[in-house]
Amino acid sequence: MTDSTNGADDSTTNASGAVTQPESGRPAVRVLVAIGINPDSQRLLQTAARLAQGLGGELIAIHVQAAADTTRLYRANRDRHLQQARELGAQTEIVPGSDIAATLVRYARMRNVTHLV
Numbered sequence: 001m002t003d004s005t006n007g008a009d010d011s012t013t014n015a016s017g018a019v020t021q022p023e024s025g026r027p028a029v030r031v032l033v034a035i036g037i038n039p040d041s042q043r044l045l046q047t048a049a050r051l052a053q054g055l056g057g058e059l060i061a062i063h064v065q066a067a068a069d070t071t072r073l074y075r076a077n078r079d080r081h082l083q084q085a086r087e088l089g090a091q092t093e094i095v096p097g098s099d100i101a102a103t104l105v106r107y108a109r110m111r112n113v114t115h116l117v
Helices: 040-055 073-086 099-108
Strands: 030-034 058-065 091-096
Touching: 030 040, 030 073, 030 099, 040 058, 040 073, 058 099, 073 091, 091 099
Parallel strands: 030 058, 058 091
Antiparallel strands: none
16 A cells, blocks of 8 residues: 555565555455356466466455255366365365355455455
8 A cells, every 4th residue: 555645655565475454464455266166167266366466465266055965076076176276375165155146245245355256
């Protein structure tokens, strides 16, 4: 952040190189990507990872799982995409929810996400 009174930059950089908010030390940029079981998830994940890296922020990947009972193929695809996210440095989580959009918005607000892919 730039102080409008003297032009000084009051943000800091943490050990991972992410720009942080001075009052909390947390990354100022948080990029959230929703991971599904279809092949497009990989493209979305790569886009989100580039955005997070370019902005010096944190990458978060979540999967909103509507049903408790899933097939073996479903779990395999979900787990493969979440593993790819972890390899790109993302924090990953499986979040239960029947309304995917509402769950994403609620999670983004809870984590103070600044960008949603």
